[in-house]
Amino acid sequence: MSTTRPLVRPDAGAVRRPQRRPYGRTSRRSPLRQLGKGVLVALLLVFTLFPVYWMLNSSLDAQAGHTNSFWPAEPTLEHYVFVLTEGGFGTFLRNSLLVALGTVLVSSALALLASVAVARFRFRMRTQILMLVLVVQMVPLEALVIPLFVQVRDLQLLETLIGLVVVYVALALPFGIWMLRGFVAAVPVELEEAAYLDGASWGRMFWSVLLPLVAPGLVATSIFSFITAWNEFIFAMTMLGGATENYTVAIGLRSFFGVHSNDWGAIMAASTIITVPVMIFFILVQRRLASGLTAGAVKA
Amino acid sequence: MTQQVTTQLTEKLPRLSRARAATVRPWLLLAPALAVLAVLLLWPLVRVFLFSLQDYGLREITTGEPNWIGVENYAQILATPELWTVVLPNTFGFAVLSVAGTVVLGTGVAVLLASLGTFWRTVTSSAIMAAWAMPAVTGTYVWVWIFDADRGVFNDALMSLGLLDDPTNWFTNRWTFYAIVLLNVIHHGFPFVAVTVLAGLLGVPKEMLEAAEMDGAGSFRRFFSIIVPQLRQVFAVVIILSTIWDFKVFAQVFLMPGGAGSNRSVLNLGVWSYVESFGQNRYGFGSAIAVLLTLLLLVVTAVYVRTVLAEEER
Amino acid sequence: MTRAMRRPLVAATGAVLLAATTAACAGGSGDETEGDGTLSVWIMQGTNPDAKTFFDDVSAAFEEQTGATLDVEFVEWADAHDRFVTSIAGGTTPDVAETGTTWTPEFADAGALAPLDEYVDGAGVTEDLVEGLVEAGTYDEQLYGMPWYAGVRSLVYNTEMFEQAGVEPPTTWAELEEAAAGLKEEFPDKIAVAVPGDAEFTVYPWVWGAGGEVATLDGDTWTSGLDSPESQEGIEFWTGLATEGGYSSEGATTWRETDVLDAFAAGDVGMAVMGSWTPGAIVDANKDMEGKFAAVPIPGQDGGIAPSVLGGSHLSMFETAEDKDLAFEFIEMMTTGEFAQQWGEQSGYFPGQVSLLDETLASTDPLVAPFAEQFVDGGASVPAAPTYGAVQAKLTTSTMMQSILSGEADVATASEAAAEEMTNVLNGSE
Incomplete structure (x- = not known):
C-alpha cells in the first residue's frame, strides 16, 4: 500500500503517523450505536443511489414510461442501441471527450506554470495577482455568456469544439491555479535547492523535481477541469448553436429530449451512457480527489 | 504550511543572472494564464457592463454599433415587481437553502464516514462518488422522470400507498418545483463537501478529542468546540464554493418542465437573464441582470476573500 | 499502481491528450465559410x-x-x-x-x-x-x-375509444364536453381530451371560436384581446375541460405539442388539437394506430368551425x-x-x-379532407408583427395556460396578465 502513495502527500503525515491518531472510529461500540449507524448508512445509500438505480432500471426496461417496476419488466438493450445509432450519442461522446481532454491539457499546463510563479516567487504585485485569481473565481461565468459569445464569435470560433475548449479553459483555470498553488507550496524548497547545488538548471529542476512531486495535484485539477467540461451546459448551448455534429453530451441530451420527450427508456439510456464513464472514473480516483482537495483548496 | 514555503528562493541563490531571471521568470510563467484571464474573463466582464448600458439588440450585436441608453435597463429591472417577489427570492432563498443543505448533509456524512470501518466507508464513499459524477443535465432529467406527473415513480408510489388520490404535477407549483431543484442540487453537491470535510476530519488529532471526552464533553460539544474550529478553513472553502455554485444554478432550473420561462414563478436571475437576452433579443437588458448577479455574488464572497487573504499574509 | 508505473502513465496520458487535442482541432475547425459548391x-x-x-x-x-x-x-x-x-x-x-x-x-x-x-x-x-x-x-x-x-390544426380523435365509449365526434362545445365525459367514464385511466399547457396554437381556436381576438392592430399600435370577455369565455371552456372536468391529465400542464403527439400515438388520448401533419407521425411512432383515428374541424361554440392557426x-x-x-x-x-x-x-x-x-x-382521404376543410373555411393567422416571434419566445400564452391549469391563477387574472405582456412585447415597448 505504502508504495502507492506519492512521495509528498500533504495530508500524509496527519493520516499515517500512528501516535497522532486521527478523529475517527471510537472505541465505544454499543449495539444501539451500531444500529443507528446502520440506519443512517442505509438512508444515505438510498438517497445517493436511488436516482442512479432508477436511471439504470428505466434504461434497461422496454416498458419504461408505461409501467413502473423496480426491476426491468421487459429487459432490453434496445434503448441503448437506439440512442447510440439514431440518437447520435456516439458523436456526442466523442465531442465531449475531445473537448474535455483539450480543456484538461491546456488548463493544467497554464495553471501549473502560474501556480509555480505565485507559490515559488516573491515579486511585486504577487498579492494583487493572487487576489485577482480569487476574485475571478467568484465571478459567475454564466453571467458572462453574452460577452463571451460575442468574444468567441469575434475569434471566429462559434460552433466549433475549439471555441468551447477556449471558454472551458477560462472556466477551469482560476480554480486550477488556486489548487495547484497549494501543491507547489508543499514541495520542500530544500529539494529544489539540492537540485541547484547539483548544477541543474531551473528548467531541469522544474521537470525532474517539481513536476513529479506535484503530479497528484495535477491529477486532482485535471479531474476538476474534466468534469467542468463534461458537464457544462449553458455555453455549449449558446455557442454550438445549430452545429449538431459538434454537440457535446450535455446539449446532445437536451436536444434528444426535445424530440423524444416521452421516451423515458431512451432518455435514461442516454443519461446512463453520459454518466457511467465519469462515474467509474470518479470511483477509481476518489482517493486522489480527496487528497487533492485538502491539499490544494483547503490547506491554502 | 504557507509560512514554511514563502522562503525566498532568490535569496539563497547568489548569482546575479539567477536573481535577474527570478524577477522575469514569474511573469513569464504567469503570462499565458494572465492572457487567458484577461481576454476571456476581464474583458468580457467589462463588456457585459458596457452592454448593460445599451439597448443592445440583435442589430447591435451583429453590427457592433453602440446604442447607449444609460442606466435605463437597470431602472427597468429594479422597477419590475417580479424582481422582488419572484426572481431575487428564488435566487437568494434557493442559494441559502441549498448551501445550508449541502454543507449540513455533507458534514454529517463526513462525520458518519469517519466513524465507519474500512469496508463500509469504501462502499458509502463510492456511492457518494456516483452521485457526484452524475452530470447536472443528466441528474435533472432523472429527477424530472422520477417526479413526472403521469408516469413518474414518485406519484405512483404515493398513490399506491394511498397518500395521494390523483397524480399531482409537482413542477407547476413554485415551492414543489424548487424542492425538486433543491433535491437535485444537494444530491449533486453534498459529495464535494463530504469528501473535503472528511479529509479534514481525518487530520484532527484524536488526543484532543479524547481529552475533551475525559473532561465530560458530549459528542455535540466535541464536534462544535474542537472539530469546527480546527476545520474553520475547510468550512470556509466548502461554504464559499457551494455559494458560488448554487447562486448561478441554471441548467437544473432551465431544463425542468416550465423552467425555461413559461412558469414565471420559478425564474431566477440566471434563467431570467438568458431568456431576456437569447429569447427576447434584449442583450442589454439581459446583461444588466447578469451584472446584478455578479455584483450579488461578489458582495457575498468579498468577505471570504478578505478573510483568506488576511490569514495568508499574516 | 506502483510508483514505478506512474511516470510512463503520465507520459502516456500526455500523448493521448495531445493526440486528442490535435484531433479536436481537426474535428472542430469551423467550416462555416464553405462557399465553393x-x-x-x-x-x-x-x-x-x-x-x-x-x-x-x-x-x-x-x-x-x-x-x-x-x-x-x-x-x-x-x-x-x-x-x-x-x-x-x-x-x-x-x-x-x-x-x-x-x-x-x-x-x-x-x-x-x-x-x-x-x-x-x-x-x-x-x-x-x-x-x-x-x-x-x-x-x-x-x-x-x-x-x-x-x-392547420384540427381535432384528432381516437376512433376505437370513441366507438367503445359510444360517443360521436363533436360539432359544438357542448357536444365536445359530453364526448369527453363519455370517454372519461369508459376510460378513467386515459386522457379524454389533452389540454397541453405549453402549446399556444392549441389555445387560439377556442379564443377565436368564442369570438375573441389574440391581438388587433389599430394604426401602428397592437392591442392583445386575450382578456376580452369573449376570449376569456373560450379560455375558460378549454382549460375548464382540464380543471373542472378532469378530462385532461396533470402532466399535460407542462406538455408541449410533441408530448400530446407521443401520448396520442401511444393510444392514451381520446381527442386532441393536432396538426394536419401529425397522422403520418402517429403511425410512424406506433404502427398499431393505423386506421384507428380520424379528424374533424375544430367545432365552433354553437356549431360551425372555430378558426385555427394557419x-x-x-x-x-x-x-x-x-x-x-x-x-x-x-x-x-x-x-x-x-x-x-x-x-x-x-x-x-x-x-x-x-x-x-x-x-x-380535392382529396377525400378521411385524414386529409377534414384538415382541408379547416384550412379553407377555418384558417386564421397570428398577429403579423415582426415582434410576434418575441411573444412566442416569451411563452406568454404558455405561461397563461400553465398558471390556469395548475390552479395558480384564475382565467381572468391570467388572461389579463398575458394580454398586458403580449401588448407590450408586440409594440416593442418591453
Whole structure:
C-alpha cells in the first residue's frame, strides 16, 4: 500500500503517523450505536443511489414510461442501441471527450506554470495577482455568456469544439491555479535547492523535481477541469448553436429530449451512457480527489 | 504550511543572472494564464457592463454599433415587481437553502464516514462518488422522470400507498418545483463537501478529542468546540464554493418542465437573464441582470476573500 | 499502481491528450465559410417522418442539377427560435433555412434575410404562390420568405375509444364536453381530451371560436384581446375541460405539442388539437394506430368551425449565403414541382403553390379532407408583427395556460396578465 502513495502527500503525515491518531472510529461500540449507524448508512445509500438505480432500471426496461417496476419488466438493450445509432450519442461522446481532454491539457499546463510563479516567487504585485485569481473565481461565468459569445464569435470560433475548449479553459483555470498553488507550496524548497547545488538548471529542476512531486495535484485539477467540461451546459448551448455534429453530451441530451420527450427508456439510456464513464472514473480516483482537495483548496 | 514555503528562493541563490531571471521568470510563467484571464474573463466582464448600458439588440450585436441608453435597463429591472417577489427570492432563498443543505448533509456524512470501518466507508464513499459524477443535465432529467406527473415513480408510489388520490404535477407549483431543484442540487453537491470535510476530519488529532471526552464533553460539544474550529478553513472553502455554485444554478432550473420561462414563478436571475437576452433579443437588458448577479455574488464572497487573504499574509 | 508505473502513465496520458487535442482541432475547425459548391440548409425536424430519405433524393437531384452538394441540418421546433437568433447574432447562419411563418418578419427585421422578389419574378412563379403565406413572408413590402408549405390544426380523435365509449365526434362545445365525459367514464385511466399547457396554437381556436381576438392592430399600435370577455369565455371552456372536468391529465400542464403527439400515438388520448401533419407521425411512432383515428374541424361554440392557426413554413435565404443564385436554385427546387408535391404528400402539409394546393384540397382521404376543410373555411393567422416571434419566445400564452391549469391563477387574472405582456412585447415597448 505504502508504495502507492506519492512521495509528498500533504495530508500524509496527519493520516499515517500512528501516535497522532486521527478523529475517527471510537472505541465505544454499543449495539444501539451500531444500529443507528446502520440506519443512517442505509438512508444515505438510498438517497445517493436511488436516482442512479432508477436511471439504470428505466434504461434497461422496454416498458419504461408505461409501467413502473423496480426491476426491468421487459429487459432490453434496445434503448441503448437506439440512442447510440439514431440518437447520435456516439458523436456526442466523442465531442465531449475531445473537448474535455483539450480543456484538461491546456488548463493544467497554464495553471501549473502560474501556480509555480505565485507559490515559488516573491515579486511585486504577487498579492494583487493572487487576489485577482480569487476574485475571478467568484465571478459567475454564466453571467458572462453574452460577452463571451460575442468574444468567441469575434475569434471566429462559434460552433466549433475549439471555441468551447477556449471558454472551458477560462472556466477551469482560476480554480486550477488556486489548487495547484497549494501543491507547489508543499514541495520542500530544500529539494529544489539540492537540485541547484547539483548544477541543474531551473528548467531541469522544474521537470525532474517539481513536476513529479506535484503530479497528484495535477491529477486532482485535471479531474476538476474534466468534469467542468463534461458537464457544462449553458455555453455549449449558446455557442454550438445549430452545429449538431459538434454537440457535446450535455446539449446532445437536451436536444434528444426535445424530440423524444416521452421516451423515458431512451432518455435514461442516454443519461446512463453520459454518466457511467465519469462515474467509474470518479470511483477509481476518489482517493486522489480527496487528497487533492485538502491539499490544494483547503490547506491554502 | 504557507509560512514554511514563502522562503525566498532568490535569496539563497547568489548569482546575479539567477536573481535577474527570478524577477522575469514569474511573469513569464504567469503570462499565458494572465492572457487567458484577461481576454476571456476581464474583458468580457467589462463588456457585459458596457452592454448593460445599451439597448443592445440583435442589430447591435451583429453590427457592433453602440446604442447607449444609460442606466435605463437597470431602472427597468429594479422597477419590475417580479424582481422582488419572484426572481431575487428564488435566487437568494434557493442559494441559502441549498448551501445550508449541502454543507449540513455533507458534514454529517463526513462525520458518519469517519466513524465507519474500512469496508463500509469504501462502499458509502463510492456511492457518494456516483452521485457526484452524475452530470447536472443528466441528474435533472432523472429527477424530472422520477417526479413526472403521469408516469413518474414518485406519484405512483404515493398513490399506491394511498397518500395521494390523483397524480399531482409537482413542477407547476413554485415551492414543489424548487424542492425538486433543491433535491437535485444537494444530491449533486453534498459529495464535494463530504469528501473535503472528511479529509479534514481525518487530520484532527484524536488526543484532543479524547481529552475533551475525559473532561465530560458530549459528542455535540466535541464536534462544535474542537472539530469546527480546527476545520474553520475547510468550512470556509466548502461554504464559499457551494455559494458560488448554487447562486448561478441554471441548467437544473432551465431544463425542468416550465423552467425555461413559461412558469414565471420559478425564474431566477440566471434563467431570467438568458431568456431576456437569447429569447427576447434584449442583450442589454439581459446583461444588466447578469451584472446584478455578479455584483450579488461578489458582495457575498468579498468577505471570504478578505478573510483568506488576511490569514495568508499574516 | 506502483510508483514505478506512474511516470510512463503520465507520459502516456500526455500523448493521448495531445493526440486528442490535435484531433479536436481537426474535428472542430469551423467550416462555416464553405462557399465553393456546398449549400448549408436548416430544416425543421418532425415535419416529415421520412425527411432523411426525402433529402437524400433532393441532394442527389440538386447535385446533378448544379454540381453543388447539400448540407442539410435538422433543427427542432422547440429550440429553433433561440438557435436562429443565436446564429444571426453570431453570424453563423446557414445559406437557406426553413423559417416558421411567424419568424420570417422578425429575422428580416434583424437584417438577416435576403429579399427574394427578384428571384421569384425571375422564376415566374409569383402568381402561383398561396396568398396567406406570401403575406406572412412579406416585410417592408419585400418578400423574405418563399412559401413552402402550410398546415392547420384540427381535432384528432381516437376512433376505437370513441366507438367503445359510444360517443360521436363533436360539432359544438357542448357536444365536445359530453364526448369527453363519455370517454372519461369508459376510460378513467386515459386522457379524454389533452389540454397541453405549453402549446399556444392549441389555445387560439377556442379564443377565436368564442369570438375573441389574440391581438388587433389599430394604426401602428397592437392591442392583445386575450382578456376580452369573449376570449376569456373560450379560455375558460378549454382549460375548464382540464380543471373542472378532469378530462385532461396533470402532466399535460407542462406538455408541449410533441408530448400530446407521443401520448396520442401511444393510444392514451381520446381527442386532441393536432396538426394536419401529425397522422403520418402517429403511425410512424406506433404502427398499431393505423386506421384507428380520424379528424374533424375544430367545432365552433354553437356549431360551425372555430378558426385555427394557419401555420406554415417559408424557405428563406440568409444574407450570409455566398452564392445567392445557387441558394435560390435550391429554394425553387424545393417549393415548386415534383419535390414540393412529394413533401406535401409525405408530411401531410398543404403546399405553398396554388396549382398544387387545389389538388390536395380535392382529396377525400378521411385524414386529409377534414384538415382541408379547416384550412379553407377555418384558417386564421397570428398577429403579423415582426415582434410576434418575441411573444412566442416569451411563452406568454404558455405561461397563461400553465398558471390556469395548475390552479395558480384564475382565467381572468391570467388572461389579463398575458394580454398586458403580449401588448407590450408586440409594440416593442418591453
